[in-house]
Amino acid sequence: MARPMAEPGAPETVGEISQLYLGNILYALERCALAMAEEGKASDAKFYRGIGRMLAEAHGRAKKAAEPGAG
Numbered sequence: 001m002a003r004p005m006a007e008p009g010a011p012e013t014v015g016e017i018s019q020l021y022l023g024n025i026l027y028a029l030e031r032c033a034l035a036m037a038e039e040g041k042a043s044d045a046k047f048y049r050g051i052g053r054m055l056a057e058a059h060g061r062a063k064k065a066a067e068p069g070a071g
Contacts (some may be wrong), residue, residue, distance in 0.1 A: 022059055033058050 011017045018025060029052040036045040064070060 005011060018055075022055065029055075029059070 011020050015054070029048050033045040033048040036042075036048065
């Protein structure tokens with residue numbers, strides 16, 4: 001797969017890039033977990049689902065903190 005070309009003003013930090021592609025990252029983690037579960041690797045699947053859950057929860061907290069009037 002080709003690497004996207006950076007454009008002026010494009011995200012440059014790991015945090016900016018991961019925030020931009022968070023949905024894709026969560027999808028990939030779930031696909032990975034599903035494959036592991038099908039292979040009988042339940043603990044590995046649980047680990048990757050846990051990473052996805054942590055990322056989603058952190059995103060939710062950041063989004064809520066950025067809302068107007070959030071304290």
